[in-house]
Amino acid sequence: MLTILRQNIWRVAKRDFSRAWAHTSSVHSVNEQDVEHFTKILSSPSSVISTLSPSFSSSSDLENFNADWMGKYKGHATTVLKPRTTEEVSKILKYCWERQIHVVPQGGNTGLVGGSVPIQDELVISLSNLSKVRSFDPVSGILVADAGCVLESLSEHIAPHGFIMPLDLGAKGSCQIGGNVATNAGGLRLLRYGSLHGTVLGLEVVLPDGTVLDQLSTMRKDNTGYDLKQLFIGSEGTIGIITGVSILTPPAPKSTNNVVLALPSFSNVIPVFKATRQHLSEVLSAFEYFDRTAYDLALKHGHAAPFPAEEVEGAECYVLLETSGGKKEHDDEKINTLLETLLSDEDSLILTGTLSQSPSQFASLWAIREGLTEAVSKEGKAYKYDISVPVSSFAEVVGTVRARCEEKGLISRGLVKHVIGYGHVGDGNLHLNVIASEYNDEVAQTLEPFVYEVVASHRGSISAEHGIGVMKTHALKYSKDAISRQWMRKIKDIFDSKGIMNPGKVLE
């Protein structure tokens, strides 16, 4: 690389669970007759995993479906169904609707707000067997795929045709396109390709009563009244199960480049971002931020350092920027001019930077940023706050929350190990992570509602991209006023008057 020198799960989970479940009524647990029925309507015996089934072998089969990615939320589902077709999903929901069985749709189970796991013993409907690409048009770039296709496998499918998926996230090897749509996932390319509200062209959805809503349009333009599909983007499995997705994929850039810059002070982030936008204009495709502690954790948990330690001694934070363009010489010239400007600036906007020189270096610079979620989870138990606040206050928000933890003695007593910030500067999205030694009521009560009040004081959002799930139902009020919440409830009731879909998620 080229170096540019200038010089206890359960206690906290229980609190969330009881709060969420308190709102639901007439719970019908799955029983042996139900399992018998499911076995009849599903084409393959392996599509039913149930402790109530005579063929059930190992409870470890169920564990993965009952626990979330962070190990923070844990359900007690006895039964998981893995339908293979939209028709099978429809038959399952029709039956559950009649029997009033509560269901949880589950994709790759990489969600970070506890939305994809049961609260009690709801039926889990895993979409992982719905994994066929239905069509791809190599002229328009329009891809139609089953909801259970893994994001990375879709990237691999379209790469030979010269296209990329419009979204990219660290969980790409496990998360599914249906889960991405259900959470309205943002990720690392949003700055360039926009949100799923723009790139999703159509959806096929099985409604709670089993009706199939076919909105699987492949048209770029369709202005025929209410755009129903938008309601399902970000609905987190509360109003229907997405079974098919039509999405516009952009052409793969001919040339890509990335740079990690070490900044002496957080206050330099905005001037660097401003200069970057001015110099790189249309080729800028990502501008990501991580503070010094986040960077140190990435290195501690196995990522290669892009700089010798002595070069970044005084760094307060780092940014990773990426260019994606059509002509290498043109993009290189732009990035070099930017770097020269940042280096020649009298006020030392950057300490140093590393520009990737090969595809593997490009990947290893990205790995530092993409690997932060995993590094955090290796370090301890994370309280993850995914917020929109003005970029100028990213460091201040992290500092305020750290000060609160210090004031309550959580740091001196080792209950909180680190308070870190990273995120998507281009989208005004900060990932505030409080890394604790265990999930614990005292830590949770120190952080909430404190963090949400801080967000509200900035008129920000309590969820920029991960959604509400079970984690933030009680905090929705900080970002949505009473009238908005009432309309959300009305929409939920229109689709799911019996309340069978993902109870206790999104709305209290």
Ligand code: FAD
């Ligand atoms: P799941 O976790 O299985 O489900 C998430 C929610 O969607 C649940 O409420 C579930 O009920 C519902 N759901 C799932 N599938 C369907 C369906 N077919 N129909 C209806 N509802 C459904 N998120 C970001 O936004 N940006 C990031 O950069 C990002 N990076 C991540 C990095 C890592 C390492 C990890 C672990 C997570 C990251 N996430 C990120 C969060 C998560 O990956 C995304 O939210 C992802 O989109 C979830 O997809 P999934 O298939 O795993 O869904």
Ligand code: MLT
């Ligand atoms: C990210 O940007 O890395 C993801 O949203 C996941 C996280 O917040 O850790």
Ligand code: ZN
């Ligand atoms: Zn993110």
